[in-house]
Amino acid sequence: MQVLKFGGTSVASAENIKIVTDIVKQSVAKDKTVVVVSALGGVTDMLLRCGIQAASGDPDYKKTLQELIQRHLVTVKALLPITHQSSILSKVMQQCNQIEDICNGVFLLGELSPRTKDKIVSFGELISSQIISAYWSALSIENNWKDARELIITDSNFTKATVDFAQTDSIIQQYFSSENAQLFIVPGFIASDSHKNTTTLGRGGSDYTAAIIGAAVNAKEVEIWTDVSGMMTADPRLVSNAKAITEISYHEAMELSHLGAKVIYPPTIHPLLLKNIPVWVKNTFKAEDPGTVIRADAQRNGNIIRGISSINNIALISLEGSSMVGIPGISKRLFEALGNHSINVILITQASSEHSICVGINESDADLAEKAVNQAFSYEIETGKVNPLSVEKNLSIVALVGDNMRSHPGTSGKMFGAVGRNGVNVRAIAQGSSERNISAVVATADVKKAINVLHEEFFETTYKQVNLFVVGTGNVGSKLLSQIAQQVQYLQENLRVQIRVVGLANSRKMIFDEEGIDLTSWAEELAAGAPMTLSGFIHEAQNRNLRNSVFVDVTANEAVAKVYDQLFDKSISVVACNKIACSAPYVYYKKLKDLAREHNAAFHFETNVGASLPIIGTLNDLLRSGDEVKRIQAVLSGTLNFVFNNYNATRSFAEVVRQAQKEGYTEPDPRLDLSGKDVMRKIMILAREAGEEIEMEDISNTPFMPESCMQGSVEDFYKEMEKQEAHFQALYKAAEKEGKKLKFVAQYENGKASVGLQHIDPQHDFYHLYGKDNIVLFYTNRYPEQPMVVKGAGAGAEVTASGVFADIIRAARI
Structure with a gap:
């Protein structure tokens, strides 16, 4: 004998009941079969609502009752031919009248006792099972309908009764051994006490009914048919990559069901475990799927966690x-x-x-x-x-x-x-x-985040998912998005990292998509997005609470740099192209470093110095390995290096600066570069990373720009530079006369830092520094005479974006 149970979704409509019928036909052909059914999907809740409305004096219980009646009548008419409807319609109406009488009494008394509640909700399974039995008879599928209240005896703990197995097993065994039918249908969930009062086995109790009958008759197996293809490694509503569990032990299934897995009602396993009867969990709507088998000798799946x-x-x-x-x-x-x-x-x-x-x-x-x-x-x-x-x-x-x-x-x-x-x-x-x-x-x-993190840790052998919130879609930001789009497949296949941009903003608009923003049409989507507010964007990043979240700042905005602490508080990693945070007052820089450490978040800002050059990373590696920095010499402005490499007094200095801006090497306001302030920030960041507590005012800056050039608008700046061309020619000729080149150099030694224009002789490492290249010389205990040298392109949107991208990958792999 075998026992099949079909849940509420499986019998929710006439169409679904027809699918159930096809499954039952195949099963009956193999063996004697008991089918246990739930109420039509949603009916138990409607019955409870009827009772609660009546008890609270709400006359709308009559409307709910009419919906119930109509639901069952429609199902009967959709299933049975007219010539077979009369008898079952009469039964349905008779039982609905009983529900109405009970609810009328509850309404008058203003009280809904547990005993009355059980009586009301029992009609769901009673009516559904009788409709299905009548439908099968109309199809000439012979079946015996049996009231579960005559088979299962419980105590009088209404709404969650305890089964008297000694009596129940005896009654079930006697009944099924005396009947010659091949197919039986039994309403689930309901039972009776020793006084013939209706009791129920708890929500989900139809599974339990099937297990009780299956254990009593020593069934070959019990099948629980539902709307999912077996038990899953996690709730698929929370984890999109949840996997089907093909086999699971009784004890594991009990633990999972007790701890919230809704696929099977927790008490179901125990009676079957005692008889070593396997339980199958299968999908009514995908009957071909293998489902999950629960048994004592479940094969280990290679995972530590089931x-x-x-x-x-x-x-x-x-x-x-x-x-x-x-x-x-x-x-x-x-x-x-x-x-x-x-x-x-x-x-x-x-x-x-x-x-x-x-x-x-x-x-x-x-x-x-x-x-x-x-x-x-x-x-x-x-x-x-x-x-x-x-x-x-x-x-x-x-x-x-x-x-x-x-x-x-x-x-x-x-x-x-x-x-x-x-x-x-x-x-x-x-x-x-x-x-x-x-x-x-x-x-x-935090539940969704925690389950996804754990599922990734224990079950995801394919990739780790990283969720990016990107602010800034200008020159560097757009290049970054393009690079990510290009490398998504490579990263997934080679590094097992799946990068998704789930939040994107510029100064005007912002958009979010937890499934990942389409990086081929992001510009159009962003243009149609919601108005951008920094607080709103941060709120979304925090409240979405996605695992492995990384905030990417591709701006030069001070307000953005001031929210990193809020992100670290929620363990969101930060990758910053923006130099403002790390060059802010030391107390804020230190706070950010400490918060990142405290909340296990990454904080990467390699592109703050030298675009994509591994300058900060190299410095950190030296320190982590026990070395000590004695002196740093560097050319840290790709803009200034480009300008002085291209200025030879044949074109105006202003012309060369305009070229640098046009080619994307300068800040939007080139004065930030030419004033030396940007270089001051960079050498300060390096000094801080080397362990020095230093502020901007501690750095000496010897400017080469006339003060008059630094006033007014950017266009005023260019006009004034043209007027001051003689000054720039004098600077160039003074260095040329000595056979040297002009370089804007940053230095750090003995706790002091400085920046300024220097004459560089041909023997120096800086002399042969061309284009927009940067160079850093680290003099340390291990490199006292010949320094550690990091040299290469230090400006440009493409290389800066690649540096940000590299930081994202570092953050993803912590």
């Missing part, structure tokens, strides 16, 4: 007090107080000091628990020996489940390391001695 699950609406209650230490019976009194009020304990953790006991319960029970426990410990609270019960809400439990964990040390460390790197705070931890389950309590707002 699945990840979560329960929402959890509250943590904590009992603390110095007098609890070493006093026997405290835990007993706590759990008695909860048990006396039927409050279910989901998770327990206690410090080894015995100073506190922390318990996870349903959030709906939190207020009652607080009242009950405070009353039980009223004397200790009044005398200050125990603190009043602490209650925290808006929490959830996230759990890893797998039999393999017991033989793999370090699973807990891997779990908490992964969520910690993504800024998910763990409020409480529980791990059973069986080592089959590790549970962590986190904020409900």
